[in-house]
Amino acid sequence: MNAKRYIPLLIGALALPVTLHADDEVGPDRAVELLNSGKIRGFDELNAAALASHPGASISETELEEFLGRYIYSVELRDAAGVRRDIEINASTGAILSDREDT
Secondary structure, eight states, rough: OOOHHHHHHHHHHHHHHHTTTTOOOOOOOHHHHHHHTTOOOHHHHHHHHHTTSSSTEEEEEEEEETTTEEEEEEEEETTTTTTTTEEEETTTTTOEOOOOOOO
16 A cells, blocks of 8 residues: 555544544433432532632533543633633532633
């Protein structure tokens, strides 16, 4: 096989797992089911975790997603200085996974 054909096939094979493991947004009915079963923590608790390190911040958007078998609660907030931040929380444990400025 020549190099010109090998590279596109290799790229295609590497891209396949990314396509298969895309984020899946969890709808409201499923979210209530997960909450009632104890698989995720309450949204008030998860929001409080997101706000804990940013006094005076306000939440502008939230989303619950399933990613590789884990539930991730994404919170977009604006801190007291007006800076937008994206925070990801493990919805099952309440642990902050990432907290970054949204540029």
